[in-house]
Amino acid sequence: MLDLLWLVPALPLAGALALLAGALRFGKRTTTAIGVGSAGLTLAAVAAILVQYAGMHGETVARHVFNWISAGDVTVDFALRLDPLSAVMLSFVTLVGFVIHVYSIGYMHTEGDRAYARFFAYLNLFMFAMLTLVLGANLVVMFIGWEGVGLCSYLLIGFYFDKEYCAAAGIKAFVVNRIGDFGFLLAIFWAFKVFGTVDFAGMATALAADPGRYAAAVTPIALLLFVGAIGKSAQLPLYVWLPDAMAGPTPVSALIHAATMVTAGVYMVVRCNFIYRLSPTAMLVVAAVGGVTAIFAATIGLAQNDIKKVLAYSTVSQLGYMFLAAGAGAFAGGIFHVFTHAFFKACLFLGAGSVIHACSGEQDMRRMGGLAKKIPVTYWTFMVATLALCGIPPFAGFFSKDEILGRVFAAGAGNLNGFGASYLVLWALGLAAAFLTAFYMFRAVYMTFHGEFRGTPEQWHHVHESPGTMTWPLKILAAGSALVGLLGVGTAITFGTDLNWFESFLHRVAPTVEVEHAPALATEWVLILLSVAVALAGILLARRFYSGAEAFAAPQRMAERAPAVYAAVANKYYVDEAYDRAVVRPLGKLARFSWKGIDTIAIDGTLNASAFFTEIAGDLLRFLQTGNVRNYALFVLCGALAAAAWLLL
Amino acid sequence: MISTAHVLVLSLALFTLGVVGMAVRRNFITVLMCVELILNAANLNFIAFSRQLGDLTGQVFAVFVITIAAAEAAIGLGIIVALVRLKQTVNLDQVNVMEG
Amino acid sequence: MNAYIPVLLFIVIAIAFPLITFVFAWILRAGRYDPIKLEPYECGNPITSEAHDYRFSVRYYLIAVLFVVFDVETVFLFPWAVMFRKLALFGFVEMLVFIGILVVGYVYAWRRGALQWV
């Protein structure tokens, strides 16, 4: 079965090609059969492979598919590599991928046949690219997948191309990603120059054999790779494309912009951990970018009213956590968060999709509310996923997030690479981000599902639970969000007995960087309780602000009925106002500042400015192209003189 | 006695005339003549050098260049004729539909 | 030095011949003038335009093109003729091929009507 590893990327590719070969002329049934069918087959194949692999004690299986480039001194094989790391990625990419394929049947059924087929063709193509990325045994194969997912995300973001901003968002995503890819590509060349190979195993052995020899090259390569990761995983300062990417259909946001593609950067860093662990600087940079992004994006999340935007910024923030973990040497921990995050964030997006579906396309939470009664399944699944994201035990997010914070604290206390203080600061940031996360997530829950509905009556009339093809995926993912955390229960929680299957499984390929003296068990318990407490605090604060219909609708009624009572209510109302003034607005202001100020002006500004200047340069060159032969001749003449002068002097 | 140097100076002068002429003259036919100037400057070099080196290659090549120059002139004239038929002008400055 | 005497003679003759002709004409001609006689074309063709107006019909250029192309080929024929015996059969065949190519070009020009004065 392992010899059939190539089937894993091949199956979705076949699906995509079939749909394209049908020139998108298939009816919905055929499309569904091909698109979802290929995804299902992939899942089956992966399941079979993983079952067999489970008995192999995490040894690395490399399957050389075909000799790809072999000329001169460049030799690259199209080789696939199955090891614990890729196995983990494989498992959830295919599972979540399949589930979302199913979900899309219901979500996209309103589209025309063409669009429907196009959608599934792109989705399959994406699966192919993502699996290639995950299974690639060398940097070049990985880069193929890397670019592939980028392309698919570009095509899917711009899926509703009749909307101007969708197309714009697509372009933005692609261009911003190219900036990252530029770094990645340079890193590949550099690595090739230094190691003579881009094969992961080859580079690892070379480094293990003689670390000193490559000391000079390690840091630049690691940093260039990280530039690529920043672009793909939407970290500061290149995160701008991800929120815009929400213009795409919701299943796409769930699959590509939450569960799988955006985690590719983390995966790549962990995959290359043998390089990173040799470069303290790079490690610190990774951790710092991750930590700062985590808190930064969380603050932005506070000011969002579009339900998908909230989730988008929370994704950016969570990705920050993952990098923070990797930077602190907890590679397995980072991947664990990738793993759990895939489930609950996919679940949240699909839930949001279901909500939008129910509210007939409404995405603004200010015109929602009280939906819990009408769409219970969506509500409960959304709630489970939210709790997981907030890190409330025993849901999945708790274990992974706690693992990360614990490791970062340990790195600080144990003075990892002599950067102890910095890691402690980052830990504090992470903790603060956890608080904000809990706050804005429950703000979303209350605004969406609790209180009174604030939309139009006919909207309210139309609100309905989604079809089975949409609710079942929600249930599956919710179950995942609740349970998968148990795979990686931290040792502290079990009072020292090592039940952390996840980390021990990954230990062969991504061993955690241990610090000399890990913190005591008591300390770790304090940390755990602290993080839970912080999360609960956030939830309570949100409840205080946003729950209860009075907060919004009461005043008018009271005013009409009895002016006497009005004062009291008004006071209550003022209290609310006070809270609002005291806490929410400043936070909101901060968020809005960091959002408007930094994002829009600084980053978009630089992007637009660069585009602007290239345009100017282009016009300048156009100006030189006068269309007059004599000027051209003069050009040639001057060129010739310059050349002659150059060679003489 | 004429030395190679003399010829070189002459050919350089011709070459310069030709190249500069191509860059400054408007009349297509004049430009065509400038092309001939350049090619023949090169020919002068070849012949002078082959005499200096006592090696016939240069002269043989010069013969080839003459033929090529003829063909080039023919095509140039052909283009001019077509141009005149279409635009009634041989002024290169009026050949500027495309630019930018 | 003597080698150049024939050349000198040749030059002298070449210069003398036209001079002598002119002198004879000057002696023999009748000196009667009238407007018609002073026209460029004594045969009576009316003058259409100023001689300074140097624009030719495009047709001249067509002819010039053909002339240039075919004329310059002699540059190959000449050395071949000089070395005819030395180059022997191979040279001969090669020249035939060369001429053949020219003939193709000629046939083409002819059939496409480049030769008739329209």
Next chain:
Amino acid sequence: MRADLIALLPELMLATLAMAVLLAGLASGKARHGLLGAGAVLALAATGVTLWLAAGATDPGAHFFSGMFVLDHFAIFFKALFLLTAALVVLLSHDYLKRNDYRPGEYLALVMFATVGMMTMASGVNLAVIYVGLELMALSTYILAGYFRREVKSHEAAAKYFVLGAMSSGILLYGLSLIYGATGTLDLATLARVLASAKPGPSALVGVALLACGFLFKVAAVPFHVWTPDVYEGAPTPITAFMSVGPKAAAFAMFLRVFIGGLAPLAASWIWLVGVAAALTMIWGNVAALTQDNVKRMLAYSSIAHAGYALVGLVAGGPAGVNSVLFYMLVYTVTNIGAFGFVILLESRGYAGETVADYAGLARRHPAAAFGMLLFMLSLGGIPPTAGFMGKLYLFAAAVNAGYVWLVVVAVLMSAVSLYYYLRIVLQMYLREGDGAEPATLVAAPWTERVIWACGVAVLVIGLLPAPFLAAARAMAGAVGLL
């Protein structure tokens, strides 16, 4: 003598058949498009077979015509490439000539003559031979550029191309004469020996500089690229496709042969010249392409940029560098011909009236062709899994190994920039609706479509399975004697 003729047989054959096509066209007039086209393709195919036989019958190391002419693997690779290019262009032209109602005879014959010239350039190891081949190619192309007599733009293209081309070839020739004077030879091998033995004087250096200018002009490198946009825009589109690949590849063949081969001893002095030219070319070409709205013009600038990439391989030098250039030429040929093929399909609104806006919503109306164009754009942008990515990867790897990291940085950055304008077309096709007025539809041109399909498949196959092609390129230039 006999061996000489065998080595030259492909050229002789193609030239003869070209004349035959010329006369046949004369006899049959405008009517017989299909017949003449088929004849031309068959002639090219027959020449290909002859090339194969001749290659088998001769020793790749041998020199012919008293050391002026070789038939080594390098030459064979390029000749095969030229024949392929010519065949594809003939197929592209078929429907186009018919639609615009121009005589096929001279057209096809000229394409074949140009091919003969390119083949000679690839085989010549003597500057005189190379120059003659170059002129044969150039003169044929001048005429082809102006072939559409009723189009002002076509005339203008011819005029500009002629003036500047003649100028550059004159400069090149003057450089040749100086080199001949300084070294007393036009034979590349002897040249290399002489230059290696004695330090060259200033006249030789000036000669090399002028030679480089001529060559850079032919590959359309900055600052000698000025002719490219106007000529590419004005020429009939199939000819633009031809010029953008055939003569360019031929120019690179002679560039490699002369500079890596004959002028190797002077590498120290010319390598920087070419390197800087390459950098300027990549920057200028890509930046200028950003603001173009006419697709032909945009592709013209893009072809300038690609010449820059290929020059990077030339600068890298060595077997790896030469291999990468050969491979890149192959990749670039199939990609660009495909792209221009699509432009031809779209040319339904009068001559060369194709702006980016015309591409709006084509993906809806012509999904298959649009998908092909998507492939070509990605390949030009160098995005996997297309051939273009492989070509670039291989070029840049060679350059990095040779230690020209700065060039590679420029190249990678610029290919990132290039995506702006390649994606503009993809955006138009996939993410925009055609303006209701009169949505541009593709004209029915079966042969053009077949060519596009072939190129699209090639782009994908080379991108996914480059190994055999790289192996070919490697075997071809593996023993880079070049002399």
